[in-house]
Amino acid sequence: MSDLLAIPLKRTLEVDLSTELSKLIDATSFQTASFFKPDILKVVSARNNAITPDLSIDGLVALKKYYTILIQLEKKFPDNQIEFTWFQTLSQKSRGSSHYSLQWETLTIVYNIGCMYSLLALNTSRNSAESLKTSCLYFQNSAGCFMYVLERQETLQTMSVVDNATANALASLMLAQAQECFWFKAVQDKYKDSLISKLSQHIVDLYGKAISDAQKGKLIRNDWTDHLKAKKAYFSAVTYYRMALSLNEKKQFGNAVKALQMALQFINESKLSSQAKFKTVIESSLKEAQRDNDFIYLQQVPSELPSIKPALMVKPSSTSTLLPSIENDVQLFKDLIPIEVMEYCTAYNERQDEYVEQRVTNPLISLNKLLKESMTTFEIPQELITVSEAELSQYQTLLNNLHTNNKNVQTELDKIEQILNDEAFTDNQLRLKHGTLHWVLPESSTINTKYYEKLNTLKGYLGQGSAIDKQTDNFFQSIDKNLITSEIRLPEPNDPLTNKIKKVMQERNEYIKKTKRKSSEYRVLSKIISSYKNSGTIDFESIFTDHLKYFDEDLRYVNSTKQENKKLIEEIVLKEKNNAPGSAAETKKIERIDPRELYIEDLKYSLKLLDEVKENLNAGTSFYENLINSTSKFYNEVQEYDAARTEERNKLDESLNI
Structure with a gap:
């Protein structure tokens, strides 16, 4: 429990809020800023306390106090009037970002509240059951804050506090460490080995997700990622070690040997400081289990073990309980004309x-x-108008684009069909090679029907698009282009x-x-x-x-x-x-x-024909955008299906060739 991580607080530049709020009030309110001087000073004081908080409950209170004040400011003032600058502290290089946005400032404070919870969790002794519960709760609170940031910043679009992958990684890391606290309490309380194995499996899953998101993110350092991999490997070893103890109690000695072998494999991958001691325990247990099984029990050691269902004991805390409400707080700028x-x-x-x-x-x-x-x-x-030759040329270009999109989609659909046909052919050849009794994979004809149906549906859509494109071509060619591009001269x-x-x-x-x-x-x-x-x-x-x-x-x-x-x-x-x-x-x-x-x-x-052409072009552009998107997603889906089937065939083919 000593190898836990806390998220460092983001740092910021000082902002002259007194001057900025005063200018804002004078510009947008019927009152003068001097009337609200006490309220302005409260805002300034709250930010000063929040940007350099103590690592304590008081520091957490200061952050939440400033959060409630920001919520009030959002209701009273335009969002894009005051510039705030914050610096990332996760990556090795501290990178700054600035936005004119109260909402961004608020979301950054929520991020720092999540950081503070992680720091408090790490600062808790964890020497007692109560302190373990507190650490576990703080880690879940931290995850809840990071998930709130992730969900909320999607509405801010370009103004992100942290990239989505990193936010997901931080939330998963906090949950993994919360689950770790729960696991440690179970170990101390001598819970059954089967339950402890399930608890540690969930830790493994959470660290796995954190690693995956950290590698996609922009801010997690490599040494942190390596640490997460070491933790994942360590708890994978814990999972199989505890599983082995449980199997031994059930007299499944062959399975227990396999579990200990898996535990040894994973502990060798871990670089934690506690790895060596645990490795000695596993090696000793494996040696004893193999000796007893070879000379006494004579049970077969399986090639693999059934998967372990994780025991989920933690989740991100709801920010409705974490973040304070302003209902019971002192109302600022009460007499200001609100937005x-x-x-x-x-x-x-x-x-x-x-x-x-x-x-x-x-x-x-x-x-x-x-x-x-x-x-x-x-x-x-009076209603008659003409169009320019450049405009007509633009319509011709758009029409050409429709034809190009049609051909591109057709090419993609041909690729998809070829993948499905190749997969079905390969499956059939292997089925002939090994016989239907041994080749137990489901037949391609039974499981890829839905892909062919979707393929035919997309082909149908493409055919409809082609027909409309041809009609649009006919309309465009029927237009008297010289007539509609010439100046109207009527008596x-x-x-x-x-x-x-x-x-x-x-x-x-x-x-x-x-x-x-x-x-x-x-x-x-x-x-x-x-x-x-x-x-x-x-x-x-x-x-x-x-x-x-x-x-x-x-x-x-x-x-x-x-x-x-x-x-x-x-x-x-x-x-x-x-x-x-x-x-x-x-x-x-x-x-x-x-x-x-x-x-x-x-x-x-001719103008009526042109209107119909424009309508068809607008509809066609949207149609092909949707069709291209659907085809691309379907292509990825078929590739994943083909990769999964290939892996299943290879495994089965190898096992049958032994």
């Missing part, structure tokens, strides 16, 4: 914009659209009704812009701040409802223009009737073909 109030203002601004959009903007747009849809014999070309319409409708629609568009400007300038912020300062409550719904009455005039305009729309549509209907088949106006229209209408129809058709 929550500003968030209410933002939410109400969004609701106001939505209100104006639904009650004014959208109805006016719909009225204009209704006019356009009613004009079937003549069209206002002004001489029809009085068309000009009248254009003027009305333009007037509505201008009104839409004016109303949006009006809404952006008339906000509810000042009313909410005033209400909050007077009442201290955050129920602003009635204030917002009254605020919206400012737009009643615009609602009346919308209602009036609805009536105007109705009259214009009646005029359109009358004009359509006069231009109906057989009428004099229609006869005159047929006699002179209107090139303007033909031009518009051709342009609209």
